[in-house]
Amino acid sequence: MDAFNxxxxxxxxxxxxxxFVFFVCLAATFIYRKIALRIGILANxxxxxxxKNSIPNGGGxxxxxxxxxxxxxxxxxxxxxxxxxxxxxxxxFVATLFGFLDDLKDISASKKMLVxxxxxxxxxxxxxxxxxxxxxxIPSIISLALSMFFLVWMINAYNFMDGIxxxxxxxxxxxxxxxxxxxxxxxxxxxLILILxxxxxxxxxxxxxxxxxxxxxxxxxxxxxxxxIFGAIILISIINDDVSIWTWLVIFGYFFADTSMTQILxxxxxxxxxxxxxxxxxxxxxxxxxxxxxxxxSVTTYHLVWISxxxxxxxxxxxxxxxxxxxxxxxxxxxxxxYGPTLSSS
Numbered sequence: 001m002d003a004f005n006x007x008x009x010x011x012x013x014x015x016x017x018x019x020f021v022f023f024v025c026l027a028a029t030f031i032y033r034k035i036a037l038r039i040g041i042l043a044n045x046x047x048x049x050x051x052k053n054s055i056p057n058g059g060g061x062x063x064x065x066x067x068x069x070x071x072x073x074x075x076x077x078x079x080x081x082x083x084x085x086x087x088x089x090x091x092x093f094v095a096t097l098f099g100f101l102d103d104l105k106d107i108s109a110s111k112k113m114l115v116x117x118x119x120x121x122x123x124x125x126x127x128x129x130x131x132x133x134x135x136x137x138i139p140s141i142i143s144l145a146l147s148m149f150f151l152v153w154m155i156n157a158y159n160f161m162d163g164i165x166x167x168x169x170x171x172x173x174x175x176x177x178x179x180x181x182x183x184x185x186x187x188x189x190x191x192l193i194l195i196l197x198x199x200x201x202x203x204x205x206x207x208x209x210x211x212x213x214x215x216x217x218x219x220x221x222x223x224x225x226x227x228x229i230f231g232a233i234i235l236i237s238i239i240n241d242d243v244s245i246w247t248w249l250v251i252f253g254y255f256f257a258d259t260s261m262t263q264i265l266x267x268x269x270x271x272x273x274x275x276x277x278x279x280x281x282x283x284x285x286x287x288x289x290x291x292x293x294x295x296x297x298s299v300t301t302y303h304l305v306w307i308s309x310x311x312x313x314x315x316x317x318x319x320x321x322x323x324x325x326x327x328x329x330x331x332x333x334x335x336x337x338x339y340g341p342t343l344s345s346s
Contacts (some may be wrong), residue, residue, distance in 0.1 A: 025063050060218030064225040088229065128237065169218060189238065254302060254303070
């Protein structure tokens with residue numbers, strides 16, 4: 001990473017910044033919701049959704065833009081290096097703008113894929129094509145291809161998890177906070193810690209409105225942004241040797257398990273597996289129980305009770321990190337196998 005002038009921010013200033021960002025996002029989301037209702041930016045019920053009424057959509061543009069403004073301010077204060085700034089300012093802005101346009105216009109899958117590839121390429125360009133996961137013996141072209149595939153997959157994976165009230169946004173808040181704490185324990189990058197804390201502040205504000213029953217959806221403006229941001233943070237933290245890939249696998253244990261197993265099962269069971277669907281395990285259970293709250297609360301409890309201690313284990317004993325990674329992913333794989341596409345191919 002390039003050098004930068006790091007001005008020390010006290011814990012008090014960081015806490016005040018966190019609270020300020022939270023309340024700004026809270027107020028801005030409240031205003032945006034009223035505007036969305038007035039001009040008709042709505043997610044209407046259809047065969048792919050699990051809602052009975054039209055809900056204001058695209059709320060993710062609020063926390064995404066607030067995050068981007070914070071990145072700009074932190075850069076001016078000397079808290080971020082130039083390459084980090086380029087990733088989380090320019091790249092994040094494009095991801096947000098494109099996601100919001102998709103919320104308004106429903107952009108075609110081919111155009112979405114093209115933009116996702118360009119965003120992933122931008123991240124790798126800013127990271128000097130950093131070798132994914134530190135596998136130095138892999139040829140550069142293969143390393144770049146693997147990195148590109150991972151980043152594109154991450155954007156799509158996060159979008160897949162935004163299927164019921166509170167699921168994706170609570171996951172973002174949990175991951176941001178837990179990884180910030182993990183990096184603090186490992187004396188990791190101060191830049192990433194600040195970025196994660198700002199992200200947690202922004203997403204927790206939307207969670208107030210998106211927690212079931214949701215009164216606003218983040219839309220692609222939020223999910224594409226979050227997938228892009230988390231993909232970039234994962235690469236940077238691993239390149240910097242702040243944490244291992246196993247720790248990330250632990251933290252995203254349920255999300256990785258659900259998206260991966262769902263896609264594998266759809267490849268086997270569904271002819272047009274690439275089509276939009278609502279056959280994730282959490283979606284099927286929300287439909288069966290007729291309760292978004294029960295499912296989102298169950299996953300949140302799983303994160304807090306099971307994933308959190310496994311994360312600390314992987315961080316404090318990195319030589320054993322593969323064990324908590326397996327323990328974090330396995331329950332989600334079995335859960336998705338039982339309640340995922342085998343119950344529904346719609």
